[in-house]
Amino acid sequence: MKARWIILVFLGVVSPCFLISLHALQIKALREGNVVFMQIVHPNDRFEAGYIHSVERCPVGEFFRIDENFRIILYETTFASSNTGLPSALSGNEKFHNEGEFFRISNMERVLPELLLWVHEDYDNTLKIGKSPTVKLPSLAGNTLLQVLIKKMTLFEYACLKGKICFMYHKGN
Numbered sequence: 001m002k003a004r005w006i007i008l009v010f011l012g013v014v015s016p017c018f019l020i021s022l023h024a025l026q027i028k029a030l031r032e033g034n035v036v037f038m039q040i041v042h043p044n045d046r047f048e049a050g051y052i053h054s055v056e057r058c059p060v061g062e063f064f065r066i067d068e069n070f071r072i073i074l075y076e077t078t079f080a081s082s083n084t085g086l087p088s089a090l091s092g093n094e095k096f097h098n099e100g101e102f103f104r105i106s107n108m109e110r111v112l113p114e115l116l117l118w119v120h121e122d123y124d125n126t127l128k129i130g131k132s133p134t135v136k137l138p139s140l141a142g143n144t145l146l147q148v149l150i151k152k153m154t155l156f157e158y159a160c161l162k163g164k165i166c167f168m169y170h171k172g173n
Helices: 002-019 153-171
Strands: 021-029 036-039 046-053 058-064 072-079 095-098 103-106 108-110 115-119 127-128 144-154
Touching: 021 153, 036 153, 046 115, 072 144, 144 153
Parallel strands: none
Antiparallel strands: 021 036, 021 144, 046 058, 046 127, 058 072, 072 103, 072 108, 095 103, 115 144
C-alpha cells in the first residue's frame, strides 16, 4: 500500500514535467555543439546585446524583445559611428536620432529567427536579459561563434539542459 502511494505521488510530480511546455532563450556554442546558457522567457521580455565594433572600435547596442509568437524582434540599435559595417539606411517606419555622442535607430521591427554572434574578449560582448545581471558572453564558451535563439521545450528538457550547463560550468572552474 505504501509503495502504491509513493508511485502515485512520484507520477503526480514527475508527469507534469513532461507535459508543461515553456520557451527559453538558449545560447549554443556552435563549434562545440554545447548549450552554454538558458533562461525562461515570456512575450514582451526584452534583452540587449552589446559589443565593440571590430572595424570602427565603437560601442554598439542592439535591443530586442520577444513577441507573442516567441520570435526575436530587433527594435532599436545604438552606435557611436556610422561608417563601415554599421547601419546607414533606414527601412519602413524606422527613425534615425542623433543623440550627441551616439546615434540611435528606433521603431525597428526586424524579425530574427536567431542571432549569430562571433564573441571575443577584445570586443566586450555582453548580453543583458531584463533586470538580470549582464553576462559577459566570452565567459560562457571562450572566443567562439554563439547562436542565440528562442526554443520551445518541456519543463523536463529545460531542467535537464540547465543541470548539464551547471555541471559543465562547475566542472570547468
